[in-house]
Amino acid sequence: xxxxxxxxxxxxxxDLITPxxxxxxxxxxxxxxxxxxxxxxxxxxxxxxxxxxxxxxxARLAYDLGDIPYMPDGGMFGMRLSLNNHPVMFWGYAxxxxxxxxxxxxxxxxxxxxANVADVDILILSHDHTAAIHRLNVLEPxxxxxxxxxxMYMNIKRQILIxxxxxxxxxxxxxxxxxxxxxxxxxxxxxxxxxxxxxxGYSNYRKDLHASL
Numbered sequence: 609x610x611x612x613x614x615x616x617x618x619x620x621x622x623d624l625i626t627p628x629x630x631x632x633x634x635x636x637x638x639x640x641x642x643x644x645x646x647x648x649x650x651x652x653x654x655x656x657x658x659x660x661x662x663x664x665x666x667a668r669l670a671y672d673l674g675d676i677p678y679m680p681d682g683g684m685f686g687m688r689l690s691l692n693n694h695p696v697m698f699w700g701y702a703x704x705x706x707x708x709x710x711x712x713x714x715x716x717x718x719x720x721x722x723a724n725v726a727d728v729d730i731l732i733l734s735h736d737h738t739a740a741i742h743r744l745n746v747l748e749p750x751x752x753x754x755x756x757x758x759x760m761y762m763n764i765k766r767q768i769l770i771x772x773x774x775x776x777x778x779x780x781x782x783x784x785x786x787x788x789x790x791x792x793x794x795x796x797x798x799x800x801x802x803x804x805x806x807x808x809g810y811s812n813y814r815k816d817l818h819a820s821l
Contacts, residue, residue, distance in 0.1 A: 631665050631668070631669070642673040642674055645673065645676050646676075646687070647677045647678075647685050647702065648666055648669060648677070648679070649666070649680060649681070649702060650704060652705075654666050655704075666678065667680070681703065682701070682703025683703075684700065684728065686698065686700070687700075687799065689801055691802075691813060694803075696801050696815060698729050700729060700731070701722065701728045701730070702731075703732075704733075704734050704735055709736050712740060716742050716771065718736070719732075719742070719769045719770065720744070723744055723769065729766075729817055730797060732770045733772070734771075737787060738771055738774075739772065739773030739774075739790070739793065740773075740795075741768070741770060742769040743766055743768050743819075744769065745764050746764070746767065749762060766815075766816075767817075768797060768817045768819050770797065770819060772794045772795065773792070773795065776792075791821065795821050797817070798819070798820075799815070799816075800815075800817075801815065801816070
């Protein structure tokens, strides 16, 4: 939504619809996929209008779409998948984002910093108008079948870092401030469970995470 006002960066007088009309269009677009929405958070434009007049359009959207979990400042979410009746939880953390960043490295650095906030599989950051994918691999100790009479092997845990991109065409304040044109859309995340058991061995279910633009 464009929640511009006279002193804001987003364009006010170039936008020919009111915030209420923009909200109605947004709700109509999301209604057919409401059952696929995991969580709603508040964006920078919506934050601006909330601080000025106390109207929270994203809280209203979460309610209108069917009481979708609303985390205005960001939050954690989980998805449970199953393979051969073996359930596995995937955890993620998402927030809109903060500050300014011009270079790709600076934008990725912010979502990398977010990895210090939550020990999850997927970290999602918006705000910077650039879609990007990165990942971190960290060592973790074994969590099952631990024995003291044989060598134990550490596991490598993958974390996917996502900069979500945007849906604003190259015009207005984005062009005026010299931001580079962006790819419209957002990365796709794929979650899988793999069983690495060899013949006669124990079942070993592991998470596998991938993302693409």
